[in-house]
Amino acid sequence: MTGPTHPTADSTVDPAALPPVRVGTRRSRLATTQSGHVAEMIRQRLGREAVLVEVTTDGDRSQAAGTSLVGSSSTGVFVSALRDALLSGEVDVAVHSLKDVPTYPAEGIVVAAVPLREDPRDVVVARDGLTLGELPAGSVVGTGSPRRAAQLHALGLGLEVVGVRGNVDTRIGKVRSGAYDAVVLARAGLSRIDRLAEVTEVLDPLQVLPAPGQGALAVECRAGDELAAQLAVLEDAPTRAAVDAERAVLATLEGGCSAPIGALAEVVEGEDDEELWVRAVALSPDGTLTVRMSATGSPADAVGVGTRLGAEMLADGAGQLGQPGPAATTEADKVREA
Numbered sequence: 001m002t003g004p005t006h007p008t009a010d011s012t013v014d015p016a017a018l019p020p021v022r023v024g025t026r027r028s029r030l031a032t033t034q035s036g037h038v039a040e041m042i043r044q045r046l047g048r049e050a051v052l053v054e055v056t057t058d059g060d061r062s063q064a065a066g067t068s069l070v071g072s073s074s075t076g077v078f079v080s081a082l083r084d085a086l087l088s089g090e091v092d093v094a095v096h097s098l099k100d101v102p103t104y105p106a107e108g109i110v111v112a113a114v115p116l117r118e119d120p121r122d123v124v125v126a127r128d129g130l131t132l133g134e135l136p137a138g139s140v141v142g143t144g145s146p147r148r149a150a151q152l153h154a155l156g157l158g159l160e161v162v163g164v165r166g167n168v169d170t171r172i173g174k175v176r177s178g179a180y181d182a183v184v185l186a187r188a189g190l191s192r193i194d195r196l197a198e199v200t201e202v203l204d205p206l207q208v209l210p211a212p213g214q215g216a217l218a219v220e221c222r223a224g225d226e227l228a229a230q231l232a233v234l235e236d237a238p239t240r241a242a243v244d245a246e247r248a249v250l251a252t253l254e255g256g257c258s259a260p261i262g263a264l265a266e267v268v269e270g271e272d273d274e275e276l277w278v279r280a281v282a283l284s285p286d287g288t289l290t291v292r293m294s295a296t297g298s299p300a301d302a303v304g305v306g307t308r309l310g311a312e313m314l315a316d317g318a319g320q321l322g323q324p325g326p327a328a329t330t331e332a333d334k335v336r337e338a
Ligand SMILES: NCc1[nH]cc(CCC(=O)O)c1CC(=O)O
Pocket: 097, 098, 099, 100, 168, 184, 185, 186, 187, 188, 189, 190, 213, 214, 215, 216, 217
């Protein structure tokens, strides 16, 4: 039988009658698209209204002012302003590209959900529809990422790697204007802003491993907020296991190594159970020295698998890749039962 609901009983509160969830976002097209995607999932799966609230970050301001912001040192600024807005109560949810989120935890904040990740691979946008292998030696390839630069050098194609800053549109513009022969970007970013048609090559992870967490989003909220439990419906468990493992590799290596790092994990169907596979690489900045390893284990032990893999890489010389000195092991490719 139907009848009036009882608004005083928690179980019968209509979620649509609650105030809208305020989803904090940076202003870039990539950020607003990602946050809009999360807001839509909140409407669909929580049945609550959601609105985007723009938060200007120091990173956005310095980019507007033309300051160069490349590499991992810049990533925190994009994240911290959103977290400040979360802690001050200005917004209820913060959405980040997971690869931009530092590995150390933020006080008072939890990653309430990691939704299904996009294709995590790096891609090339080159002139004339070319692949990296088709570009003549000496071609100019733009990237602001030490990880991409080192792996491009390691390909041995004689490419000239130069820095590039700015948002995705700006970077592709460098190829369109003829300033660069190619740029390397995350496929996920291009997918989110609907520019996949410009991709001329998808880079095989055997050659170029993505950044830990690439293609995945972190949905954060205040620790202890009842929203944290509700947002769990946005979670994709295999994605969480994969990015936990990748970030554990990174966190372990960060302890003893300043070299660029790539890592990619996936959960695959094993004979009896699901298995987690992790591949990782640490490189000298010029790409001449690499420590490359893989590990496998249970998705339930993702952090353990990644941590042991990172420790194994340190034991194999990953800590010596940053500075000149005795050569580290090259291309040591081991599969370990973790
Ligand atoms: N560092 C910038 C950044 N942060 C997240 C993405 C793309 C989306 C993603 O990787 O999740 C990008 C652009 C890029 O690396 O090409």
